[in-house]
Amino acid sequence: MAKKTKETSYWPHMIMGFLIIGVSLGYWTVKHATALPVQESNEYMMKYQQADIHINDILKRKANFDKQFNIEIVDAPMGVLELENTKRAKEEKVVVLKNGSNSFSYRVSSKSGVPLTDANVTFLLTRPHTNKDDVMIGNVSGKNGLYRVDDINVSKPGRYTLQLKVMVDKNTIGYSETPAYLNIP
Numbered sequence: 001m002a003k004k005t006k007e008t009s010y011w012p013h014m015i016m017g018f019l020i021i022g023v024s025l026g027y028w029t030v031k032h033a034t035a036l037p038v039q040e041s042n043e044y045m046m047k048y049q050q051a052d053i054h055i056n057d058i059l060k061r062k063a064n065f066d067k068q069f070n071i072e073i074v075d076a077p078m079g080v081l082e083l084e085n086t087k088r089a090k091e092e093k094v095v096v097l098k099n100g101s102n103s104f105s106y107r108v109s110s111k112s113g114v115p116l117t118d119a120n121v122t123f124l125l126t127r128p129h130t131n132k133d134d135v136m137i138g139n140v141s142g143k144n145g146l147y148r149v150d151d152i153n154v155s156k157p158g159r160y161t162l163q164l165k166v167m168v169d170k171n172t173i174g175y176s177e178t179p180a181y182l183n184i185p
Contacts, residue, residue, distance in 0.1 A: 022099040042131055044175060045124050045165050058173070063176035069116060071166060073178055074105045074146070081181055095162060097154045105148045106140075106176070108166050115145020120167040123149045125180075127160055140164075157184045 034177040041048040044058055051058065079096040095104075104123070108116040122142040127133050133156065140147045147164075154160065167173045 002075040014079070042124065042126055042134070042163075045122060045163055046137075061171055061173040062175055063174045064174070065166070068110060068172065069166070069168070069174055070107075070111065071164060071174055071176040072107050073162070073176070074107050076104055076178075092179060095158065095178055097180050097182040099151075099155060099182065099184055100153065102151045102152045102154055103148065104152070104162060105146055106164055107146055108142070109145050110176075116166075116168070117142060117145055119147075121147045122167075124163040124165075125152055125154070125160060126163065127158065132144055144154065154182050157182050 041051075044051045065119045067170055075094065077096045077098075078093055080091050081094045082091055106121070108119055108121070110116065119142065121142060123140050125135040135148055140149055142148075158181070160182065162176075162178040162180050164176040166176075167172065
């Protein structure tokens, strides 16, 4: 008489192992995704969703502004920032911020050089990766086409963006974005 050998199957163990691995990776993914919250963008000085919905109107108004007017930042210390994490070495002109109080002046003029004196100007200092440290000034006062923002306190080192929105009328709105950088030695 032949002796029967007991055959064992490892398929149930493999299925349970894959199930445990899948649940563990799912838990790990959810845990890490909630630890890094998504920050809203403030492109064109509004929420991303609003900018996305109205992008055609925004671009039409900006093109109308750019045909008639210029925006330039004046009396700001400029520097060159070397970007190292790119495939090619790249340099970018940036405003060099100082630790503490900063002031910015913008000249808004027509293409022929005539200063724009009656515009509604809004200023925003923001960081590219978060809107937690935003500083927004609603009505920037101007004199002879020179709009000045005073006493903007910057203390955290890193990259910033200076944004300016100039509204001449409801169909003519211009935007200026200038990169800025604070380096505390």
